Amino acid sequence: MKIPTPPYRCPLGRLQPETTDLEAxxxxxxxxxxxxxxxxxxxxxxxxxxxxxxxxxxxxxxxxGARHG
Incomplete structure (x- = not known):
């Protein structure tokens, strides 16, 4: 039985920021x-x-940026 090899995960992936809910x-x-x-x-x-x-x-x-008034 062959076990599929997991896809390569780049170690830099954990450094990517989480998405932010902008409306919140x-x-x-x-x-x-x-x-x-x-x-x-x-x-x-x-x-x-x-x-x-x-x-x-x-x-x-x-x-x-000139202000009036």
């Missing part, structure tokens, strides 16, 4: 530190909300 991390960031991470194209937002997020992003980080 965003949720925890908001609850713990009030940091909001939003994609301006998120389909869960309606047009007005997406435009609002886009304008805030442009105000804070657009034009090379």
């Amino acid at each position: 991390m965003k949720q925890r960031g908001w609850r713990d530190q009030h940091i909001l991470v939003v994609n301006a194209a998120d389909e869960r937002l309606d047009f007005i909300e997406r435009e609002f997020v886009r304008r805030i992003g442009e105000r804070l980080y657009g034009q090379g």
Whole structure:
């Protein structure tokens, strides 16, 4: 009876990071530190909300980071 040889496992495989649940991390960031991470194209937002997020992003980080006001 032949026993199949197991496939070679690279020793560097254990150094690869575990996958992270990004939505859970965003949720925890908001609850713990009030940091909001939003994609301006998120389909869960309606047009007005997406435009609002886009304008805030442009105000804070657009034009090379120049602030208005």
